[in-house]
Amino acid sequence: MMRIILTMVAMLMITPVHAFDIGIGGFGVGGNSDKASKRFNQAKQLFKVASALIPISNEEERILGKKVAARVIARYGIENSPEMTYYLNLMATAIAQRADRPDIPYYVAILDTDDVNAYACPGGFIFLTRGVLNTVRDEAELAAVLAHEISHITERHIVNALRNSKLMKVGTEVAADAFKTPGPLLEQMTSFATDALFNGLNKSDEYESDAKAVEYLNRLGYDYPAMFDVLELLDARRKQGAAEVLSKTHPSPQTRIQELKSEVKSLSLDEPTGIRLPNRFATHAPKQKNAS
Amino acid sequence: MRLIISLLFAVSFSGIAAAADGSYYIGSHSGVDLRLAPRNSATVSGHLERKTAVEVIDRRRSWTKVQSLGSGIRGWVPAGAVRKSYSSAKPSRSSSSFFSSFTSMFRSPEPPRKTAVLGVRGLEDTGAASAEKAATEQANKAVEWMETLDVPDEAVAAFINEGDLNP
Numbered sequence: 239m240m241r242i243i244l245t246m247v248a249m250l251m252i253t254p255v256h257a258f259d260i261g262i263g264g265f266g267v268g269g270n271s272d273k274a275s276k277r278f279n280q281a282k283q284l285f286k287v288a289s290a291l292i293p294i295s296n297e298e299e300r301i302l303g304k305k306v307a308a309r310v311i312a313r314y315g316i317e318n319s320p321e322m323t324y325y326l327n328l329m330a331t332a333i334a335q336r337a338d339r340p341d342i343p344y345y346v347a348i349l350d351t352d353d354v355n356a357y358a359c360p361g362g363f364i365f366l367t368r369g370v371l372n373t374v375r376d377e378a379e380l381a382a383v384l385a386h387e388i389s390h391i392t393e394r395h396i397v398n399a400l401r402n403s404k405l406m407k408v409g410t411e412v413a414a415d416a417f418k419t420p421g422p423l424l425e426q427m428t429s430f431a432t433d434a435l436f437n438g439l440n441k442s443d444e445y446e447s448d449a450k451a452v453e454y455l456n457r458l459g460y461d462y463p464a465m466f467d468v469l470e471l472l473d474a475r476r477k478q479g480a481a482e483v484l485s486k487t488h489p490s491p492q493t494r495i496q497e498l499k500s501e502v503k504s505l506s507l508d509e510p511t512g513i514r515l516p517n518r519f520a521t522h523a524p525k526q527k528n529a530s
Numbered sequence: 531m532r533l534i535i536s537l538l539f540a541v542s543f544s545g546i547a548a549a550a551d552g553s554y555y556i557g558s559h560s561g562v563d564l565r566l567a568p569r570n571s572a573t574v575s576g577h578l579e580r581k582t583a584v585e586v587i588d589r590r591r592s593w594t595k596v597q598s599l600g601s602g603i604r605g606w607v608p609a610g611a612v613r614k615s616y617s618s619a620k621p622s623r624s625s626s627s628f629f630s631s632f633t634s635m636f637r638s639p640e641p642p643r644k645t646a647v648l649g650v651r652g653l654e655d656t657g658a659a660s661a662e663k664a665a666t667e668q669a670n671k672a673v674e675w676m677e678t679l680d681v682p683d684e685a686v687a688a689f690i691n692e693g694d695l696n697p
Contacts, residue, residue, distance in 0.1 A: 308669035327679045328689045345676040459696035515693050
């Protein structure tokens, strides 16, 4: 697969040279110049994709994800709510089946903290805090939070950050061995991924996940404006001081709303369905008190 | 593998009840007409509103014979109008034995998050190393438990149907 992509890149990198010549000769003539530019951009895009394909397989990602998830649990502990946990896993699976990466399983657990936040570890491990469950008002808003987290995994945000890190300069083979025989390098990768999770991803990743969440909500038929409502809610909670970690690790909700409004215009969305399901949400995810 | 994971999930949540007749309801937005026979030309004998809980008493090709659990009236309806409630597969409200043991591990005698946090916070006492090891083991067990949280496809489908989401 890698070889095919590299071959395609090479072919496209060669082709624009010829096209570029025509473009220079026809300076100011739109047609050939545009073609050359288009092909060059295609080549650049493919090269970018190929460069990003330092292989970390699903299985390797899962090994990493399990270690990161263990660190998240060690920090917060798990909330004992079997019914709510089951409800969340049903919803996450329904969303993930229509998301861009349905080939891996997704698991959701509730963190024993009132701070308003959520975490998506590589490999499909997702955590929602009790605080965020107490903040959202209906199932569509909850689905928006889950869809946002799922999209961090479908877009491999942490894995890609790791691929671009110095840790991966050890070479593909050494990196692959690190997953087969866990040792210091895997621990370093785990620390890198955990730090990314706790300290925040790139702003652009967050904006992308907001837009993807809208897409996923739309595909499943939830009322996708719920994503905007969640951001407004987060803004309100942030002002109350209840989302301290979230405030440090994410762009401000108002900035995210503005970015999302702009992004949504380019998405192909259906009319909002109005499906919010507040009653089902209230039945299966009743407001929790601090258990500690 | 999926089957094994599903079984593990079922074991973890011992309160899961098997889907049974009586966990069905009318899903059509405008309700559905009851007919005396399984065909469109048959006489309409009544009408059931959306969300009416029904018992399935017979099936024939694309038709299902149902009886309202409330009024008791019965008749044939198109099979697509009848949906299974995902609630029939949900776990009981009681805590599973796993959760009981898991949370007791986690919360006593000292919550591990106070002593074993990833180098972000320092170790606080001389027994911290062993506490950290124990906390790591507990956290690893919790991750293994998460991997049992696979949900059956039919439960997801019923969940989607019940919410009138896109199938």
